[in-house]
Amino acid sequence: MIEVKDLVKRYGETTAVDHLSFTVEPGRITGFLGPNGAGKSTTMRLILGLDRPTSGTALIDGMPYRSLPDPLRYVGALLEAKAVHPGRTAFNHLLYLAQTQGVPKSRINEVLDLVGLSAVANKRTKGFSLGMGQRLGIAAALLGNPRLLILDEPVNGLDPEGIVWIRNLMKQLAAEGRTVFVSSHLMNEMAVTADHVVVIGRGRLIADTPMEQFIARYSENVVLVRTPQAEKLREALNGLGAVVTTQQDGALLVNKTEAAAIGELAAAKGIVLHELSPQRGSLEEAFMELTREDVQFHGPAGIPAAPASSAAQDGGA
Numbered sequence: 057m058i059e060v061k062d063l064v065k066r067y068g069e070t071t072a073v074d075h076l077s078f079t080v081e082p083g084r085i086t087g088f089l090g091p092n093g094a095g096k097s098t099t100m101r102l103i104l105g106l107d108r109p110t111s112g113t114a115l116i117d118g119m120p121y122r123s124l125p126d127p128l129r130y131v132g133a134l135l136e137a138k139a140v141h142p143g144r145t146a147f148n149h150l151l152y153l154a155q156t157q158g159v160p161k162s163r164i165n166e167v168l169d170l171v172g173l174s175a176v177a178n179k180r181t182k183g184f185s186l187g188m189g190q191r192l193g194i195a196a197a198l199l200g201n202p203r204l205l206i207l208d209e210p211v212n213g214l215d216p217e218g219i220v221w222i223r224n225l226m227k228q229l230a231a232e233g234r235t236v237f238v239s240s241h242l243m244n245e246m247a248v249t250a251d252h253v254v255v256i257g258r259g260r261l262i263a264d265t266p267m268e269q270f271i272a273r274y275s276e277n278v279v280l281v282r283t284p285q286a287e288k289l290r291e292a293l294n295g296l297g298a299v300v301t302t303q304q305d306g307a308l309l310v311n312k313t314e315a316a317a318i319g320e321l322a323a324a325k326g327i328v329l330h331e332l333s334p335q336r337g338s339l340e341e342a343f344m345e346l347t348r349e350d351v352q353f354h355g356p357a358g359i360p361a362a363p364a365s366s367a368a369q370d371g372g373a
């Protein structure tokens with residue numbers, strides 16, 4: 057278990073972590089979410105004893121990282137996947153780590169197998185893609201068979217197959233009773249991965265809740281409807297308390313009403329529907345909205361956010 061209590065970290069004028077408190081329980085995946093610059097990496101570094109807090113504590117099973125009896129067997133971490141000597145082979149990179157941690161050499165092939173790098177074990181890492189680098193970083197984190205894993209943005213730069221692979225690996229590790237703490241700035245990815253979510257913005261806690269509740273609370277029902285009788289449907293929907301907006305192409309966007317209820321209303325009123333589709337990605341928008349005030353670095357004004365992926369509605373792999 058990780059316990060963060062009233063944690064503060066200041067770098068000069070910048071408050072990276074601002075009186076943050078939360079716990080990370082074993083046996084489940086806890087997603088650590090927040091926009092870029094929110095303080096996720098700093099919090100992880102503080103938990104790992106790589107930086108000193110200005111005030112407050114970050115404990116692992118009741119102890120600061122530096123007091124853990126055998127830290128690298130206790131906690132596996134992936135903070136910066138590129139922190140690998142480019143001239144070393146994947147096997148030798150892990151061998152060097154294993155030797156400094158007192159991990160048996162036989163474990164190296166086990167973790168290489170686990171992350172799917174056995175075929176390139178003897179290749180120098182300088183030729184590795186970002187995805188291969190991430191896999192090697194995860195192999196290093198798993199080397200000591202740790203009961204606790206801390207992964208900072210592990211899906212960054214991965215292809216879809218790699219994303220599904222990491223997601224399943226984390227689920228397996230949590231199912232084995234390990235503590236999995238994983239950061240991301242992507243709401244939809246976390247929605248299908250994490251069991252619990254801790255959301256921060258500008259170093260402060262915004263939400264600490266089971267993922268299901270987070271989704272239920274923040275994902276708004278938005279349904280796109282196309283009908284040749286838009287005005288009639290709009291009136292009927294307004295009667296139901298739905299919030300209806302008309303798009304430029306004449307389609308209706310309906311908030312606060314389920315697709316089924318809209319379909320039934322249309323049938324009852326004899327209104328023809330050409331399309332009735334619940335919109336995807338609204339959870340990502342809700343997350344953006346929730347953290348908008350807390351985003352440190354805004355993009356240039358007027359550039360719309362990239363379309364959110366449909367992962368949140370996929371229901372998981």
Ligand code: ADP
Binds near residue numbers: 096099
């Ligand atoms: P995230 O991981 O959520 O993107 P970070 O923890 O990297 O956020 O950064 C939080 C804030 O702290 C940012 O304003 C960042 O610029 C600042 N920061 C992080 N590390 C340092 C550092 N070593 N020195 C100065 N400022 C830092």
